[in-house]
Amino acid sequence: MKGPMPATDNVIAKIADYAVNYQPDSELAFDTARLCLMDSIGCALLAMDYQACTKLLGPDVEGMVVPNGARVPGTRHQLDPVKAAFDTGTAIRWLDFNDTWLAAEWGHPSDNFGSIIPVADFISRSNVLGSSRSINVTELLEMAVKAYEIQGVLALDNSFNSVGIDHVILVKVASTAVVTSMLGGNVQQVENAVSNAWLDASLRTYRHAPNTGSRKSWAAGDAVSRAVRFSLNAMSGEMGYPSALTARGWGFQDTWFRGEEITLPRELDSYVMENILFKVSFPAEFHAQTAVEAAFQLHSQVVSRLDEIDEVLINSQESALRIIDKTGPLNNPADRDHCIQYMTAIALIKGALTAGDYEDEVAMDPRVDQLRSKMTMNHDRRFTEDYIDPDKRSIANSVQVRFKDGSSTENITVEYPVGHRRRRKEAAPLLVDKLRANLCTQLDKERVEELVKLFSDQSTLGLMAVDDLVDMLVPADD
Numbered sequence: 001m002k003g004p005m006p007a008t009d010n011v012i013a014k015i016a017d018y019a020v021n022y023q024p025d026s027e028l029a030f031d032t033a034r035l036c037l038m039d040s041i042g043c044a045l046l047a048m049d050y051q052a053c054t055k056l057l058g059p060d061v062e063g064m065v066v067p068n069g070a071r072v073p074g075t076r077h078q079l080d081p082v083k084a085a086f087d088t089g090t091a092i093r094w095l096d097f098n099d100t101w102l103a104a105e106w107g108h109p110s111d112n113f114g115s116i117i118p119v120a121d122f123i124s125r126s127n128v129l130g131s132s133r134s135i136n137v138t139e140l141l142e143m144a145v146k147a148y149e150i151q152g153v154l155a156l157d158n159s160f161n162s163v164g165i166d167h168v169i170l171v172k173v174a175s176t177a178v179v180t181s182m183l184g185g186n187v188q189q190v191e192n193a194v195s196n197a198w199l200d201a202s203l204r205t206y207r208h209a210p211n212t213g214s215r216k217s218w219a220a221g222d223a224v225s226r227a228v229r230f231s232l233n234a235m236s237g238e239m240g241y242p243s244a245l246t247a248r249g250w251g252f253q254d255t256w257f258r259g260e261e262i263t264l265p266r267e268l269d270s271y272v273m274e275n276i277l278f279k280v281s282f283p284a285e286f287h288a289q290t291a292v293e294a295a296f297q298l299h300s301q302v303v304s305r306l307d308e309i310d311e312v313l314i315n316s317q318e319s320a321l322r323i324i325d326k327t328g329p330l331n332n333p334a335d336r337d338h339c340i341q342y343m344t345a346i347a348l349i350k351g352a353l354t355a356g357d358y359e360d361e362v363a364m365d366p367r368v369d370q371l372r373s374k375m376t377m378n379h380d381r382r383f384t385e386d387y388i389d390p391d392k393r394s395i396a397n398s399v400q401v402r403f404k405d406g407s408s409t410e411n412i413t414v415e416y417p418v419g420h421r422r423r424r425k426e427a428a429p430l431l432v433d434k435l436r437a438n439l440c441t442q443l444d445k446e447r448v449e450e451l452v453k454l455f456s457d458q459s460t461l462g463l464m465a466v467d468d469l470v471d472m473l474v475p476a477d478d
Contacts, residue, residue, distance in 0.1 A: 006243040008191050011262050012198070015150055016190035018268040019177035024145040029270035031458065032424075033141040035431055036099055036148075038455040039278060040110040041473060042438035043098045044091035045074040046355070048475075049441050053094040056218060057087045068126040070118035073473040074442050081122040085175075085228045089114020090221030095355045096337050097283035099276050099419070101148075102319070102387070102395060105155035106286070107167040109276060111220035112147035115175040115227050116140060117470065119182055124467035134465035135182075141462070143178045145273045150174035152272030157265045161323070163258055166204035168223035172197045175227035183235050192240025196230045198252050199244055209326065212335040275393065278419030280430045282353040287320035288340040290414035291397035295347030297412050298401055302348055306367055308403045313411075314344060315380040315398040317387045325377050333358035344399060345371035386415070395420070432456070442475050 024030070047053045058077050059065070070084035071077065074091060077084070089111055092098050098110040117140070124134040151174040160167055176197040180190045206215040234240070245252045245262050253262060277286060284292050291314055302309065316325075326339040336342045336358040345368050346357045356362065383396040398413035416422045418430065432452060439448040451472060454461055461469075 006247070008242040009195075009245040011245060011264055012191050012194050012242070013187075014264055014268065015173070015177050015194055016187045018150070019146055019181045019190050020185070020187050022146060022268065024142050024270050026145075026270040026274060029145050029273040030138075030141055032273050032276060033144045033148075034455065034458055034461065035278070035428065036110055036144060036273070036276060037113065037137070037141065038435050039431055040092045040098055040113045041073055042435040043093075043095060043110075044088065045442045045473065046097065046438040047091040047094035048074040050094060050355075052214060053091060053217070056090055056221075059083065068122075070122040070125070071467075071470045071474060073117070073470060074475065076474055079118075081118050082225050082228045082232070084118035084122070085115045086218075086221040086225035088118050088221070089224040090218040093220040094217045095283050096217070096285060097279050097355065099278050100286040101152045101155055101272060101276060102286060102393065103152070103155045104157050104159040104388075105161060105167050105170065106319070107151060107155060107170055108220065109148040109151050109171075109174070109272060111168070111171045111224060112151065112175045112178065113144065114221055114224035115179050116143045116147060116182070117466070119179050119228060119231075120466040121470045123182065124465055134467055136462065137464050137466060137469060138462035140466055143182060145270050146181075146268075147174040147178045148272045148276065149268050149270060150177055152276075153264055153266055153268055154262070157263050158257075158260075160201075160257075161204060163256060164203055164205075165201050165256055166207070166219060168219045169198075169201050171220055171223040172200055172227050172230075175224045176230045179228055180231040180234050183231055185231070185235055188240075189234045191242070192238065193230045193234035195240040195242065195244040196233070196238075197227060199241065200226055200230075201252070201256050207323075207338065209328075209335070212338065213332065214334050216334050216338075275421050277395070277417065277421075278427055278431060280418045280427050280434060283337065283355050283358075284343045284353060285324050285338050285340075286417070287317065287324055287395060288343045288397070289417035289419070290395055291316065291320075291340055291344050291399055292347045292353055293414045293417060294397060294399040294412040295344045296351055298399060298409050299348055299351035301409050302401050303351070305403060306349065306371070308405065309371065309374055309401055310404045311402045312344070312348070312371065312375045313378065313398075313400045313402065314340065314375060315378045315383065315413075316340065317383040317396065318379060319384075319387065320397070321377060321379055327372070330363065336363060339372075340377070340397075341372040341375045342368065344375070348401070393420075443473075444476065447472065 069078040386394040400411040
């Protein structure tokens, strides 16, 4: 005789209801979502220049082709939606150049495009919903607003990193909710799928010394592929776990979260999309973006006096000090793009920072480690207070260079990076420049300009079928 199932956890129920029933209507959210889609596609195509990324892409069994499968932007692969999600999510995240959300937890809500794009493409190319139809880009952007919101609101007050859990758990939950809804799931089916996502937490040791490694570049791809799997399982009738969060002893809260309650501190709407942070001009872990901008301003004053530098002072927020303050050897690009001292050193030396600057050839320049050894990190409590203030959400850093003769540069403080909502007008044309440059690495000039024009026209883009858009991202040859 079966006993009664427990009541569905409130957080799971709210997420499921939002995923199925909420209809975004914010003009700002849709316009920002367009920029996010544009930026994520560009990041994915730029990653195709890196063999460390492309070696992970393609069918799990060489030579396998999936008729009507989902395409992977920047490649000629056509795959089942689970592997297509892994590949798309991995490409978007590989260079740490996609958008960011910072709160008690941090992460990259555009990781969710790794599931949303291939599933929308797969639905559009096949009869998976029982009636032939294409999903258009407006519908895709609606799904993005929802995925961003779920991930970002969960991140506001719940610090998963503080208990050793990787932040991709939130990508997994958000993508699972939205993809199940895209596949036609009802609230119960979304609850079932999302409960399974909560059971799938993972460690984040690969983001920290001594284990820092390239998994941090494909962890989001893994998360969205798992999300698609959970969604497909739920649609086939697989059960859920209603008290996955709150079950005594064995639930997420007791087992992983030290007994603390998982909360949704605000109603789910479109807040996160409206306030997302873009990485506009250079790839760098977001807590260091303003330090790099400050170092750019100092470059011309210090580049001819590097041997005369006595100390470089960096004042920062608590989160930066916790996760990207690194001394000692940096073993690979994944280590370097999460070291505030390394990024600041490159910016002071070169007045620029690109994905290539994390590679071994650049890191071997002896000036880099010489500068790192002269850097002092300090905690500015005001920066931390403004970081968590919901009306500010600044990500401030200041940089000052002191020379051996006793002179020093101005102490340059940058409160808000160029990708912040407060600088959105300034960022928009730069994001178009970034898109053009990234697309040019894989596509011919005519196709690039066609795509740039398309992304500048919200109404035309919105009516376009997702599979037609993805077809435009297939290179002429590998």
